[in-house]
Amino acid sequence: MEQSQSVLILGGTGQAGGDAAALLRRWHPTLPLTIAGRDLDRARRMADALGAATAVTVDLRRGDLGLPGDHRSSAVVAALWDDRLNGLRYAQDRGLPYLSISSGLVEIAPEVVASAQRADAAPVLVASHYCAxxxxxxxxxxxxxxxxxxxxxxxxxxxxxxxxxxxxxxxxxxxxxxxxxxxxxxxxxxxxxxxxxxxxxxxxxxxxxxxxxxxxxxxxxxxxxxxxxxxxxxxxxxxxxxxxxxxxxxxxxxxxxxxxxxxxxxxxxxxxxxxxxxxQRPLTALGIALGVERLLGLRGEAARPGIHTPEALVDPTYxxxxxxxxxxxxxxxxxxx
Missing domain, CATH: 3.30.360.10 (Dihydrodipicolinate Reductase; domain 2)
Structure with a gap:
């Protein structure tokens, strides 16, 4: 299954997000990606190097992430701490799969509750495990x-x-x-x-x-x-x-x-x-990329709405x-x- 809309990677200029984008590009050469970072010039350089990618800046304090109203995504990846959970809300409002890696066991309650309240909205992959x-x-x-x-x-x-x-x-x-x-x-x-x-x-x-x-x-x-x-x-x-x-x-x-x-x-x-x-950097990136593959159905069926963990979606042998x-x-x- 190929996507016409892009995977929005919040923190895409960071180590985990940037390396995950590179893996996704290697595995799926035509998959559109959107690299979101605080430094637009850096995001543009990364997007240009990846190909089939665009660059944006986002404001995690805003419910719309500061993105244009006509922006379209296929999934949202929080490769950084989504402290206000606006990335999650943005994904849920648009029925998009969402993946996060930074909440940790002691912080996932708000994320889990928000996901459970709108369990039918979209699949949410809670991947705040060691190395995603x-x-x-x-x-x-x-x-x-x-x-x-x-x-x-x-x-x-x-x-x-x-x-x-x-x-x-x-x-x-x-x-x-x-x-x-x-x-x-x-x-x-x-x-x-x-x-x-x-x-x-x-x-x-x-x-x-x-x-x-x-x-x-x-x-x-x-x-x-x-x-x-x-x-x-x-x-x-x-x-x-x-x-x-x-x-x-x-x-x-x-x-x-x-x-x-x-x-x-x-x-x-x-x-x-x-x-x-x-x-640890390559393994964290791999964990993210494996999750994105399954959320979107790039390998196997797309994940259903609800809360998921990595082992529930990804085959360990693969x-x-x-x-x-x-x-x-x-x-x-x-x-x-």
Missing amino acids: GAAVLAALGAARELDRIDTIRISAVLDASDTGGPAGRADLERWSTATSAGLVRRDGVFTWIDGSAAQAEVTSVDGTVLPGQSIAVLDVPSLAHATGAPNVRFDFAVGESAGRRRGAPASFEVRIDLEGADPAGAPLSTSRYLVHPAG AVERLLEIGAAFVNPRVNS
Whole structure:
């Protein structure tokens, strides 16, 4: 299915939005895109480089986003924090699919309520997961090796120099201010933990152990409900990545540990790292691009009106293929880790 109207990318000149636009262009050469940013000249340069794209500035304080009345879009992507939810309202008023990545678990209530009140208006993809759902989809791809899953532990290392641009850093500061507690699923119960219970050791792909803690992230309920696992935890550490320790750029690394049983009922556990030499930016962009594909029906049927999460729309096997295509890799843990 090809679109005659453009995908409006709010924050399209930022790292996540710009890279997502580049991926969409690579996958769908004729898909119209509208790059929205505060700096119109920069947006125009990006649009010209992409081709089949236009540039605009928007005002997120306005319900009409400051766009002309005759502007037409096929979807709205908030690749930045839509703090007044005017991007969502704009999409709902026009029956357009909407995708957001910056609300976080502790901030999604206004977004979910607004979406639920107008559930028939348009599909809303809440993708405020780690790297816009890329980690969840990778974990679900690995989970297909098990017949029953009892425990999922995700351990992520974010390089201190790889927190993104100003919008990404603002997101991290906002989330840390909202709560220092972590959300886990323990024996089937979603539980808030803090203090020593939230502390964790996160082992990097090269065996280095970093101090970390459990965090409140949408990946936990997404993985719990998608797999039925009664025990789910997401631990997070900010520090020096394995890439920088060996003198290379900051790298991305997420460890996926699964415990459960094989089809015969015998205990089975797996561990692997999802890594990328260029840090978190390519994976966040991929998460956005995968979501846009499904919202618009560029791959499979277009999403129906209502609230969606990445794992509800995107096939994990396909997501893994795309991860490998952009330079990510799955590697086994070191023996001593």
